[in-house]
Amino acid sequence: MTGLGSKNPAVQHLRRLSRRRSARTDSGSFVIDGPVLVAEALDAGLHLDSVYVELGEDGTLPDDVATVAARAFAAGVTRHELAPRVLSGAVDTVTAHGIAAIARTVAVTLTSALSLPARIRSGAGENGGAPGPVLVLAGVGDPGNAGTLLRSAEAAGVRAVIATTGSVDLFAPKTVRASAGSLFRVPVVVGVDAGAVVDGLRAAGVVSIGTASGARRSYEECDLTRPVAIVLGNEAHGLDAVVADAVTELVRIPMEGGVESLNVAMAGTLLVFEAARQRRQAGTVRPDA
Secondary structure (H helix, E strand, O other): OOOEOOOOHHHHHHHHHHHOHHHHHHHOEEEEEOHHHHHHHHHHOOOEEEEEEEOOOOOOOOHHHHHHHHHHHHOOOEEEEEOOOOHHHHOOOOOOOOEEEEEEOOOOOHHHHHOOOHHHHOOOHHHOOOOOOEEEEOOOOOHHHHHHHHHHHHHOOOOEEEEEOOOOOOOOHHHHHHHOOHHHOOOEEEEEOHHHHHHHHHHOOOEEEEEOOOOOEEHHHOOOOOOEEEEEOEOOOEOOHHHHHHOOEEEEOOOOOOOOOOOHHHHHHHHHHHHHHHHHHOOOOOOOO
């Protein structure tokens, strides 16, 4: 069995989705690479349109790939078998992991994200509790940072992540990999103007918090148990001036030494976990939530 070559239309479609944001936007789908992430996508209940497996020189599949592929095929997902070394030329990674999938993009509107049931958005399970914060990426441009923030968001009980216009594509292959599966489980809103996001949050009664080195109050002094949105700016330039003026409050992260700022993923992680700490202290979240 030789498998499909690089010129096959199905393989070319996979390549376009891996490399072009416009192709992902137009088709409403994105690429998941590797047996671990494909398995997490299946566990999360994502709709997979197709799965691509790369045959070895002997025409067989590695055990980990075969196991995940069998799960997908049993669920009725379309199967494509590729010739050796074809997958590495089609996916956006240095070393292909033997299997890739095309999944339907799952994004929600700002309004629906803010109206999620409290027990889901709080991170507090069946015990309910105060809603977790919303995390807004207002110009975050690095896929690794965005993926890390998605992981932190899930771990800290964030109810939704919003990527504004001008931010990195949350469904880009590098972001998907960096999120380590959190993208499949955290509600995300994409492609909304930053000003419209802040206005929408205000209309929903959500306080928006940004960071600035010269802010008067420390983030630890800010009440993060109330409905809040944590707004993060670009890695190099921080919050856009218009957004900084529009948020409800700016807070600072106290630092010692000669350090002027933190990596945006680290700063965002500090803030969302401070929100989780405050909610635990207030008794609105289980200790293991």
